[in-house]
Amino acid sequence: MTDQTVTRIQVGGTAGHDPYEVLVGRQLLGELPALVGPKAKRVAVLHPEALEGTGEALRQDLADQGYEAVAIQVPNAEEAKTVEVAAYCWKALGQTGFTRTDVIIGVGGGATTDLAGFVAATWLRGVRWIAVPTTVLAMVDAAVGGKTGINTAEGKNLVGAFHPPAGVLCDLAALDSLGVHDYVSGMAEIIKAGFIADPAILDLVESDPEGARTPSGPHTAELIERSIRVKAEVVSNDLKESGLREILNYGHTLAHAIEKNERYKWRHGAAVSVGMVFAAELGRLAGRLDDATADRHRSVLESVGLPLTYRGDQWPKLLETMKVDKKSRGDLLRFIVLDGLAKPTVLEGPDPAVLLAAYGEVSA
Structure with missing residues (x-):
């Protein structure tokens, strides 16, 4: 895949919610202003502690484009998905004067995009948000489909809302620095997509298991794109898990x-x-x-x-x-x-x- 190649996968448009695109490729941040759109004045970049540099670079880039951009740093991984952290984000939005036309961007793994989507769903009863997933798991699973949520002591994702993003940017370059365990963890969701809907995924993995364990493998882009297409097709037909979506x-x-x-x-x-x-x-x-x-x-x-x-x-x-x-x-x-x-x-x-x-x- 060359740096210029961008695959666009449409999600939605059939189940009564607005369609949006998942973009897969490299060097995709230039696509962000078009997704943010002309109506937004303020943009909040929500990122985990581990991605402080990425979050700040993104904030600076948006500021250079003329937006009032703020960065909101949250804890890493599942520790971000609490009502206390959500409340901290709401407070930051309130202090920034965030309005209904402004946009939240969630940069990070699945926990961060889950939180960012939930904060967007609940602020002013719903503002636009964009997912910029940086792990395999977030790209093929968490960032696609509009399921947002936080955890409670009683279990995972028991509090949440269906609030699809305005767009998803899957920049494969973000995977190059991912540790092997985190990368392989994401492969479980890809393999799942193979078993429930697209057996070609299993054939690709079986043809080169060692290559499937690393972002530099020959089939990385295809595996991720195929998995996203499986999820996109399911959630386009069943946003709110009334039937078909259960297969995920x-x-x-x-x-x-x-x-x-x-x-x-x-x-x-x-x-x-x-x-x-x-x-x-x-x-x-x-x-x-x-x-x-x-x-x-x-x-x-x-x-x-x-x-x-x-x-x-x-x-x-x-x-x-x-x-x-x-x-x-x-x-x-x-x-x-x-x-x-x-x-x-x-x-x-x-x-x-x-x-x-x-x-x-x-x-x-």
């Missing part, structure tokens, strides 16, 4: 329980990897999924260095956590499983013995 939660029911159990010290992708192996076993044990596709989960995830197991003694705690998962309906546990490759479906209220047996397959 493949592997996530157990994953969120593991994350909570680990007090969010585990990377999201690592938890999703274990969650997908569990979902594959659940599908197999429920008579839905063939052995070859179930086994393929393990081989593909392991080939890029993602974990396949979790502590066996934690099952009772994980089960309790899953019962308050957002996908549950009343007391009925719901899981996304596969009827076959790229054939996701819902499994409601599975037999507790089947759940336990499936967990036995991922127990370390």
